[in-house]
Amino acid sequence: MLIKELATFLESIAPLCYQEDYDNSGLLVGSPEIEITSALISLDCTEEVVDEAISRGCNLVISHHPIVFKGLKNLTGSNNVERVVIKAIKHEIALYAIHTNFDNVLNGVNSKICEIIGLKNCNILHSKRNLLKKLVTYVPLSHAEHLRTELFNAGAGNIGNYSECSFNVDGNGTYLAGENASPYLGNKGLRHVEKETRIEVILPDYKEQQVLAALHQAHPYEEVAFDLYSLANNFSEVGSGMIGNLEHEMSETDFLNHIKLIFKCAVIKHTSLLNKKIKRVAVCGGSGGFLLQKAITAGADIFITSDLKYHEFFEAEKKIIIADIGHFESEQFTQELLQESISKKFPKFALHLTKQNTNPIKYLI
Ligand SMILES: [Zn+2]
DSSP states (O other): OBHHHHHHHHHHHSOGGGSOTTOOOEEEESOTTOBOSOEEEESSOOHHHHHHHHHHTOOEEEESSOSOOSOOSOOSSOSHHHHHHHHHHHTTOEEEEOOHHHHSBTTSHHHHHHHHHTEEEEEEEEEEESOEEEEEEEEEHHHHHHHHHHHHHTTOOOBTTBOSOOEEEEEEEEEEBOTTOOOSSSOBTSEEEEEEEEEEEEEEGGGHHHHHHHHHHHOOOSSOOEEEEEEOOEEEEEEEEEEEEEEEEEEHHHHHHHHHHHTTOSOOEEOOOOSOEEEEEEEEEEEOGGGHHHHHHTTOSEEEEEOOOHHHHHTTTTTSEEEEOOHHHHHTTHHHHHHHHHHHHOTTSOEEEOOOOOOOOOOOO
16 A cells, blocks of 8 residues: 555544644655555654664654644754654655644544543534535436535535435526526526525535536536535534543542553543543543633543643632643553554555554653
């Protein structure tokens, strides 16, 4: 398989346009045309991980965190980032990162955390806006079903757990074909009235090109009438953090011990216990402090995340428990999630999980 084929798949589950502005996901080192021998998956791309790729004969490292984040001005090997990139290039190893675009999708980093904890009925905690479009078009009744199907196949008409969503209403379209026209129906120079269906479908922004291509392909008219406009709706499938419910409520201490065990935390930093049962749980892999108010508003009993600063703990205000479980600890299962997703699509593809624990933080207990 070529790198570009794997990248296309990864970007279908986590489109690059869903990454945060500051991020640098995608192919960082190497040509998309290279044939992959086998790939190594890791949360971080460190020198040790690149060494492991070399020794295991992998020519691609897929990491969650991008090694090149703020840009590179020199390649002299004076710091860890430069050394990793130099080593990768020297040994013809490509580097691919799937970072905040994987945090921000429904079946990404946070859904894996929810699955590990055992949360049910999970939703994105803070969904993004302005990522959806509406397409409205008008088509002769005879072609309406075919056109609808093609629009759905191109990625339109998905709302939450529902697919093939459209709104349809029949009416009369009129047109007068000019001298140079080749009308599919009616005659030149005469106003034609045709029974048409007005079809409305919703689509994610980034699928605009493929949906419009399908529209033009499946519509019989020479000139296709359509309206395409941006929606201000929240997109429930894209955004940060996630919230869900435990099947059975737990005491605060039992729940924290459960988290400590499953995430293999040496320590959990948390705010005062509130002497309440834990039922509703908000999570955000990595640095999630910015979502605290969202977690409170959504009625979470506890917010599991990492990288909180001292003063941020005060903001719990006895409304919620904040549990900082560590950045690496919170996102460690992203590796397994990547492996599962890729193997499901490409069962024969050689994939390995790194043997390195890349967590730069050690604990003195
Ligand atoms: Zn992270």
